[in-house]
Amino acid sequence: MKTLKLGAMALVLAMGQFTPAAQAAGGKTLETVKGRGTLLCTGHDGSYLGFAEVDDKGNWRGLDIDLCRAVATAVLGDPSKVTVIPISWAQRWPALQSGEVDLVIKASGATLSRDAELGLQFSLSYYLGTTKIMAHKELGIKSLKEADGGTICIPAGTTQQQQIASYTAKLGIKLEPVLIEKTEELEQAYFSGRCDLYTQWGPVLAIARTAKGKVEEHDILPDVLAVEPEVIVLRQGDDNWVDIANWTLSALWFAEQEGITSKNVDEIRANPPSPEIGKFLGVTPGIGTGLGLGDDWAYNVIRKVGNYAEIFDRNLGAGSPYRMERELTALWNAGGVLYPYLID
Known part of the structure; x- marks a missing residue:
């Protein structure tokens, strides 16, 4: 690549x-x-x-x-x-x-200012995560309210800056921010002790302490600063491109929902169990026409990249070093919030 x-x-x-x-x-x-x-x-x-x-x-x-x-x-x-x-x-x-x-x-x-002020447009959410805070265990902090006067590492140029400002104001406490843009430098500052706290997207905190081999030395506090839907961001004024982004995500979820994987997609395509799946895999024409794509586009995505579960597992889940659970980023029928559009 x-x-x-x-x-x-x-x-x-x-x-x-x-x-x-x-x-x-x-x-x-x-x-x-x-x-x-x-x-x-x-x-x-x-x-x-x-x-x-x-x-x-x-x-x-x-x-x-x-x-x-x-x-x-x-x-x-x-x-x-x-x-x-x-x-x-x-x-x-x-x-x-x-x-x-x-x-x-x-x-x-996805935020209001990015939409209304910057002229950006968003896809469906492909990951729903919470903004959390991690603290050195030795400090004995059980919630953010106990950290008044401490220092906190914050990724510069992100929504976490506004989220921590709003949350600390609500708690009536003050923290000294340490703003760093690059993730590696931000984590180095926290793990070296420059900051008492580290605020980030929850999955990033969990991965960071696992990757450092220091799970027992750092606590992720129970405070939830925000729930943030992660999205593909696109320019406004190109609805077809937004449609392609959304239908690509939906294809990943539909394939997972129907048990279609990169390993069995050819077998299922050879004998589709339903008209919906036949159209999805390009056996019946029509899935690509309105998007300006070929009718085999969804089939190619699943065969060459995999469904959403396959993508998640190899990067974040059981097939990765991080072994994260899907939690809210599971399909609707597995206790999560993700769902595909209908193929008609």
Whole structure:
């Protein structure tokens, strides 16, 4: 998988009056991606364990990365046709607005200001997580109210800044913020003792203390600062592109719901058990027509990337080092909140 620095990509996309960036920003993202032959997807500017990790050879993996691959497969038929562009939290919106990336899949929440003020649009939520706080066990802190006057590491340029400000104001306490943008540097500051507390998206905290081998040395406090739906973020004004993002997610959930996996999809396609599944797998025409895609797009996604359960398990769940439970990010029929659209 190719990786290209943002500055170089900006230079390429700035050339000419009718550039791919300009076309994408004007509502022709699908046409632009097909013409380019690769999907430009945001990556984290460093590791965000379980969601976006890059090894020393430049290979990316993680839940967010696999969702980029799923969209690329739906559009281009090939999960390798993704260019992952490392972008900071603060620069993800300018990069999207300018057309330098086609979408943002970067553990990003849907908010009113991002919609109404920045002109962004959101997909369905692909992960529902809570914002939590971790504390050094030796401090003996049982809830955030007991941490008045302490220091707290906060990821700069994220919704956690506003969430901690609002929550501490409600509690009537004051904390000294330590704002750091890169996740690795933020975690180093916390684990080295520079901060008493660390606020982050709950899954990131759980993964961080597991990865460090320090589960017994750090407590995740019971306080819940916010419940945040993580979404694919897109530009407003390109409804077809938003539809493609939503139907790609729905395909992952529908396949899981129906027991269709990367291992059995060919067998099921050869003898579909229902008209709905026949249409979903492209045996019966129609699933791609209104989206500007081929009728085999969902079949390709499941065969080459897997259903949502497969993606979750290998990146966050039982098949990963983190062994996280799905919790709310399970399907509706397994105690969670995810559900697919109907295939009719």
